[in-house]
Amino acid sequence: MQNGKTKKPQIIILDGTLRDGEQQIGVNFNCSDKILITKKLLEAGVEQITVMPIVSKDEEETSKKLLKLNPADKIYSDTMLGTKFVDHSYDLGFKNIVLFSSLSDRLLKIKKITKRQNLEKAIAVCKYAKERGMGVVFAGEDATRADINYVIKFIKSIQENISSFILCDTVGILTPRKTKTFMSHIKNNVKCKLGAHFHNDRGLANKNTIIAVKNGVEVISGTAGGIGERAGNADWCDVLIELKNEGVEFGNIDYSKLRKLKALVYKRGGARPAKPYSSRAFWHESGIHVRALLEDKLSYNSFPPEKFGKRNKFFYGKFSGTASYKDLFGEKYTDTQLIKIRDKMKELSYKNKKSYSPGETKDLVSRMSA
Numbered sequence: 001m002q003n004g005k006t007k008k009p010q011i012i013i014l015d016g017t018l019r020d021g022e023q024q025i026g027v028n029f030n031c032s033d034k035i036l037i038t039k040k041l042l043e044a045g046v047e048q049i050t051v052m053p054i055v056s057k058d059e060e061e062t063s064k065k066l067l068k069l070n071p072a073d074k075i076y077s078d079t080m081l082g083t084k085f086v087d088h089s090y091d092l093g094f095k096n097i098v099l100f101s102s103l104s105d106r107l108l109k110i111k112k113i114t115k116r117q118n119l120e121k122a123i124a125v126c127k128y129a130k131e132r133g134m135g136v137v138f139a140g141e142d143a144t145r146a147d148i149n150y151v152i153k154f155i156k157s158i159q160e161n162i163s164s165f166i167l168c169d170t171v172g173i174l175t176p177r178k179t180k181t182f183m184s185h186i187k188n189n190v191k192c193k194l195g196a197h198f199h200n201d202r203g204l205a206n207k208n209t210i211i212a213v214k215n216g217v218e219v220i221s222g223t224a225g226g227i228g229e230r231a232g233n234a235d236w237c238d239v240l241i242e243l244k245n246e247g248v249e250f251g252n253i254d255y256s257k258l259r260k261l262k263a264l265v266y267k268r269g270g271a272r273p274a275k276p277y278s279s280r281a282f283w284h285e286s287g288i289h290v291r292a293l294l295e296d297k298l299s300y301n302s303f304p305p306e307k308f309g310k311r312n313k314f315f316y317g318k319f320s321g322t323a324s325y326k327d328l329f330g331e332k333y334t335d336t337q338l339i340k341i342r343d344k345m346k347e348l349s350y351k352n353k354k355s356y357s358p359g360e361t362k363d364l365v366s367r368m369s370a
Helices: 031-044 057-069 083-092 105-110 115-131 148-161 176-187 205-214 236-245 255-269 287-293 322-329 335-352 358-369
Strands: 006-008 012-015 048-051 075-080 096-102 135-141 164-169 193-198 219-222 248-250
Touching: 012 164, 012 193, 031 048, 031 057, 031 255, 048 057, 057 075, 057 083, 057 335, 075 083, 083 096, 083 115, 096 115, 105 115, 105 287, 115 135, 115 148, 135 148, 148 164, 148 176, 164 176, 164 219, 176 193, 176 205, 193 205, 205 219, 205 236, 219 236, 236 248, 236 255, 287 322, 322 335, 322 358, 335 358
Parallel strands: 006 248, 012 048, 012 219, 048 075, 075 096, 096 135, 135 164, 164 193, 193 219
Antiparallel strands: none
16 A cells, blocks of 8 residues: 555456446447447456347347457356356357346245255356356346345355356345445355445445445446446446545556546447436336336336336337237237247347337337238
8 A cells, every 4th residue: 555545456347338238228239339349348457248149149149259359258148047048158159157046035936936946056057157168257136135144155055166256236225334234244254256236226336336345345247337227237437436536446457448438338329327216217128127027016126116206117129028028919919929029129129229119119010010
């Protein structure tokens, strides 16, 4: 430490700009956008950049190009928990994978899996991925609403087969004080490297991330500019700048590039994050999220939208699943037809860099059927 400043050798940024960030309604990146943003992320010092090739054929092709144009060990496939998803990522050429699974009772109930089944599946899949020669990061979805003893048991059971475990505040419920207690307790009870992933539903994502880093978290999971579903994610650029202002600086980060990186993300993506508690903060597209929200309004919300005079609004595009279209059209189409509608809407969303409102979707589908 010199003059009150601490120079640390490294902070790991698990960047979700091109994955989690793009789940924000109004943010859309095409292949050329992702190639350019990846280049700038690497120049800024980011070591782990996530994409989600399983989303669509277009995303799969984009992922192949990113792997070809960049160091393959820095591009991570973010995917569901299952050996078939590991195989899909491996066959595309990924060396590293981010596996995710829910940890809270609320989400496990919706997804119809017990805690024991969830843990056993995680143990098996993490081991399988490691045996295939892949580096594994595990993201514990909704960890902050889960039984903390289950979270610790879960981490201990898989830590020998993963490089880091990301504790996700999926609906942004923690305060800075609770963040300190939560992160410190888990860090004192596990051996693997820990990361933090905060959502900004209550406007606290950046503050919570700073507290997490100060309490031993070694991986920051967030997005450049804070883009992301609902009210967005932690903006790791601003987090690093604030930590530097407070005297904590990391040697692997090029701070001179962060402002321009954010500007590029906003320009290419087409939108800035929604404000907490605003109408846009209750817009949803992700198929996994919509399916859950149709059963439980608090599954992927921090609080009922009606509490602030708002309501959930669903959009349709590259991240939508068949449940979204089943909800929109009722029994009008068969399951086979809904799959075709889903796939066509993914193509249109990718091509036009757009998510579609319910009215726009009904119009497009009627023309498909004509």
